[in-house]
Amino acid sequence: MTALDDFAAGLGGIAFSIDPATIRRKSRDWYSISPLLRKSLEGKLGDIVVTPKTKDEVIRVVALAARHRIPVTARGGGTANYGQSVPLHGGVVLDMTELSGVLWVKPGAVRALAGTLTSDIDNAARKTGWELRFHPTTKTTATIAGFVAGGTGGPGSCAYGVLRDRGNIAGVEIISMEEQPRLIELRGGDVHRAHHAYGATGIITEVEMPLAPAWNWIEAIVAFPTYMQAVRFGVGVGDSDGIVKKLLSVHEWPTPRLMRDLGDIVPEGHSMMSTLIADISWPDFVEMVAEAGGVVVTSSPEGRGVYGRPLYEFAFGHALFQVQRTDPTRTAIEGLFHASDLVEQVARVHARLKGVGPLRMELRRWSGRLVGSGSPYFRYESEEQMAAIAAIMRDEGVIVANPHASGVRSVGKKELTDADVAFKRAMDPMGLLNPGRFEIDGASDEDFHSKMDVRHESPAIS
Ligand SMILES: Cc1cc2nc3c(=O)[nH]c(=O)nc-3n(C[C@H](O)[C@H](O)[C@H](O)COP(=O)(O)OP(=O)(O)OC[C@H]3O[C@@H](n4cnc5c(N)ncnc54)[C@H](O)[C@@H]3O)c2cc1C
Numbered sequence: 001m002t003a004l005d006d007f008a009a010g011l012g013g014i015a016f017s018i019d020p021a022t023i024r025r026k027s028r029d030w031y032s033i034s035p036l037l038r039k040s041l042e043g044k045l046g047d048i049v050v051t052p053k054t055k056d057e058v059i060r061v062v063a064l065a066a067r068h069r070i071p072v073t074a075r076g077g078g079t080a081n082y083g084q085s086v087p088l089h090g091g092v093v094l095d096m097t098e099l100s101g102v103l104w105v106k107p108g109a110v111r112a113l114a115g116t117l118t119s120d121i122d123n124a125a126r127k128t129g130w131e132l133r134f135h136p137t138t139k140t141t142a143t144i145a146g147f148v149a150g151g152t153g154g155p156g157s158c159a160y161g162v163l164r165d166r167g168n169i170a171g172v173e174i175i176s177m178e179e180q181p182r183l184i185e186l187r188g189g190d191v192h193r194a195h196h197a198y199g200a201t202g203i204i205t206e207v208e209m210p211l212a213p214a215w216n217w218i219e220a221i222v223a224f225p226t227y228m229q230a231v232r233f234g235v236g237v238g239d240s241d242g243i244v245k246k247l248l249s250v251h252e253w254p255t256p257r258l259m260r261d262l263g264d265i266v267p268e269g270h271s272m273m274s275t276l277i278a279d280i281s282w283p284d285f286v287e288m289v290a291e292a293g294g295v296v297v298t299s300s301p302e303g304r305g306v307y308g309r310p311l312y313e314f315a316f317g318h319a320l321f322q323v324q325r326t327d328p329t330r331t332a333i334e335g336l337f338h339a340s341d342l343v344e345q346v347a348r349v350h351a352r353l354k355g356v357g358p359l360r361m362e363l364r365r366w367s368g369r370l371v372g373s374g375s376p377y378f379r380y381e382s383e384e385q386m387a388a389i390a391a392i393m394r395d396e397g398v399i400v401a402n403p404h405a406s407g408v409r410s411v412g413k414k415e416l417t418d419a420d421v422a423f424k425r426a427m428d429p430m431g432l433l434n435p436g437r438f439e440i441d442g443a444s445d446e447d448f449h450s451k452m453d454v455r456h457e458s459p460a461i462s
Contacts, residue, residue: 003068015051031083036404041083046093053098074199076146079138083406084198088436111208114145130211133160137318145204155312157364171208177428193423196414200438202427215278219311220299223270227252230271233292238363238370244278249315252358259322261307330377335398337372
């Protein structure tokens with residue numbers, strides 16, 4: 001009997017599968033969006049998929065895996081786009097989607113089991129006049145623990161910042177990887193031990209999130225003759241504290257044509273801003289559009305646009321997905337534009353990258369300031385080409401993360417502190433959680449290293 005046979009035999013009534021098709025499906029996420037991750041992660045598989053339904057079952061699985069020294073990689077909706085949920089060293093794929101349900105909603109906060117879909121949480125909160133401050137664009141398929149452990153921000157971040165900003169995660173319940181697992185509640189600044197740690201510092205069982213007042217949102221696309229007009233307008237709206245907003249996503253022509261569900265809504269040659277504006281702010285917003293020389297080319301109540309899906313599914317992580325549906329050779333990197341002269345910084349990068357590919361910019365708040373995150377959509381040729389584009393952006397003061405890697409350090413979105421390392425050691429003394437993603441001894445944290453090394457940059461841009 002192998003350790004894995006012993007492990008499976010010890011599962012008792014806990015659901016598991018060793019069916020090869022199930023293992024293949026549950027060992028993948030959306031890494032195929034990256035040409036480099038396609039090469040480095042293809043063929044990496046778990047050995048068994050275990051699907052606990054209760055917290056007690058999660059604890060039993062973790063204890064059993066610890067006893068048999070078998071790696072465990074947690075998995076929510078499997079929508080991660082850096083390949084963070086792909087098991088690099090086999091073992092257990094811990095499917096958390098059955099540990100699901102909203103535990104309570106009260107004014108300003110919600111608590112849910114780890115595998116609850118972010119859309120289910122948002123819907124429950126909305127019934128009480130509140131909503132998630134922000135959510136990933138994969139809201140209907142992503143779990144709340146997957147978002148906390150592997151995500152960044154999304155629609156709402158232009159008002160409330162991102163997960164790394166203090167106060168945007170209220171609490172996390174997490175289990176240590178030991179023969180006698182400990183159940184710990186992280187609160188305050190300690191929640192960051194679990195955020196963007198890719199499940200390598202513990203298995204999350206519950207998450208508590210702060211809420212924002214819910215609004216009736218109007219979604220709209222605004223067209224501008226030039227890209228810099230669109231950027232200037234987006235920054236203007238972002239800086240207008242009186243305008244209640246949820247999305248400011250600015251795309252250079254020809255991106256509106258590369259997003260085929262938009263049809264020809266945006267006139268030929270025009271750049272666009274996709275936005276969500278509260279109905280109370282709509283009249284002021286329309287006035288600002290006219291002042292900036294733009295035109296609202298379509299507007300509707302949230303989720304009811306003529307393009308057949310929520311408008312935020314053309315923004316953030318979804319924007320590249322939409323572009324690749326039309327042109328699979330296009331890819332992107334992740335730049336954080338954070339200069340005090342934000343519009344000028346974008347203009348400089350825009351001028352230097354002319355011809356590389358249309359720029360995308362999500363305007364959002366980050367550490368208390370309005371910043372832009374984005375990249376050109378370029379046709380992938382080589383790692384050297386990608387590194388050259390990153391170098392130009394860095395030269396203009398942009399912090400660049402690497403979406404073509406899948407380790408905590410090599411993606412470069414989380415600044416690892418001594419406290420993170422100490423927590424990892426305490427929670428996973430045998431190094432069995434998502435191994436290869438968060439190594440603490442030595443520089444390497446995964447098998448694969450891109451030439452786009454971003455590990456020496458600070459601050460990280462989660
Ligand atoms: C088209 C597209 C659009 C996207 N848009 C956004 C966006 O707007 N904003 C954003 O932040 N991200 C975005 N993403 C990335 C991803 O969808 C989100 O981060 C999402 O929240 C991940 O949730 P999930 O349940 O799918 O997690 P998974 O992909 O299953 O897991 C993500 C990470 O969390 C770990 N994990 C999962 N569950 C647990 C648990 N219970 N305990 C410990 N660790 C766990 C996994 O091991 C993995 O490392 C996008 C991805 C795609 C493909």
